[in-house]
Amino acid sequence: MTPSPDSPVGTVLRERFALGPILDADAAGSTYQARDLSEDRDVAVTVLGPALSADPAAAHAFLERARTLGSVHHPGLARVLTQGRDGDRVYAVTEHIAGVSLAEGGQGARHAPRAALSIAADVLSALQALHAAGTVHGGLRADAVRIDRDGRVRVARHPMLPGCPGAAVPDTRADVYAVGALLYALLAGVSATRDDRPLRPSSAVLGLPPDVDMLVANATEPNPRYRPRDAGQYLTLVEQVLRSLPPDAPAPGRETALLGDTASATVVLEVGLPGPETALPDVPEPRSAFAEPDREDAPAWRRLPVLIGAGALAVLLLAVVVWTLLPDADDGRAASADRTPGAAQPTDPASEEGVPEPSASADADDGVVVPHTIGMDQAAAVALLEGLGLEARIVERASATAPDGTVVDQDVPSGEPAPGDGVVTLTVSSGPAEPAPPVTDGEEPGSDTSGSDTDSDPGGGSDDGPGPDRENPGRGNGNGNSNGNGNS
Known part of the structure; x- marks a missing residue:
């Protein structure tokens, strides 16, 4: 190892990895641009900080982490090539991504x-x-x-x-x-x-x-x-x-240079640390790590069948969507009397929660995940669920804190797979509960003192037997001899 009095820059680890300028640093250590002298390639080397290198547990965790990352292979991940020690330095070597x-x-x-x-x-x-x-x-x-x-x-x-x-x-x-x-x-x-x-x-x-x-x-x-x-x-x-999503138009609200615009391509800012605007004329449009190379020189006539096929597929998909959204005539007439257009069908809040049958819905097979709707207004939440092929059922509940029409709960937590029947129950605020009627002196809450409704008169007896007020059989017409129990 080549010694360095003040900084690891210039140090050669294991007579192979020559450390160059620092790229990043955190509380655990620093990452350097480096050169692999054996393979004649650029790499990135992360060196554990001196205090942690002297801690056996921290050094072991660092090396185990490097080994774990080295075992994961994916085209979108920089590969961890090796790890080790050189004197008092603990390091890991990662593929350099140009x-x-x-x-x-x-x-x-x-x-x-x-x-x-x-x-x-x-x-x-x-x-x-x-x-x-x-x-x-x-x-x-x-x-x-x-x-x-x-x-x-x-x-x-x-x-x-x-x-x-x-x-x-x-x-x-x-x-x-x-x-x-x-x-x-x-x-x-x-x-x-x-x-x-x-x-x-x-x-x-x-x-x-x-x-x-x-x-x-x-x-x-x-x-x-x-x-x-x-x-x-x-x-x-x-x-x-x-x-x-439809094909992209320019980003709303401001003209933006996208990565695909090679004349003046820009890349988005740091999340938390904005930097100066930079032109990148040689950077191609980002694409998936699994995508085939683009054939930009293909003549227009060779792309025509693809365009025709895509158009036909779009028409077919539109027809299927329209067909699935059209209700039966009888169902439409019955539903129109009970709900406003665009509203979700209410349901009983005491619906049973169980494990759905795997074959009950194609949505479950497609891996649809329930989004988070709490805090949204009812119309937006219903539109979000229906956009994912799910059905929203609405239960109303009074709430002193949530505005009327705001979703306050959902029966399937966000991030969980959709139930087999594709139905998600949303609990929607109906606003504050109506206040209880005022209670007058001498009157118990809920009692009826009007006496004007003979059907609900608690003392309404008959000649055939005692009235509901069994302690006073005559109550109901003021005559305790003839109405209360039917006996003179």
């Missing part, structure tokens, strides 16, 4: 919804591989996500001691929140600040589709319990919304 990070774009760059969701889907696909292996990323930021030279979205850096030292170890829902915050920044063009409320990009971007807004809100719920449980579940939601 390209640009999402943090290198600039303040104010907005992505259109489809472009933003495509990036988020690729990040979630990579995180899903980590979660399936029983580990988490634990420190996802915009500067850790890069668009490589082939246009693929890749997670380039991994914290080697997530949550260390002193902080709670992150779980899969912390990764989900990080993707939600990243998606907010891609859509809104501003840094996401952690808050005690879900993030909503619609507050900064006019005309944003409601489903896209809810995707961000679901992932950034302050209570982790209400978020999708892991990257795979959130990816299912993102892909469902992606399939429903």
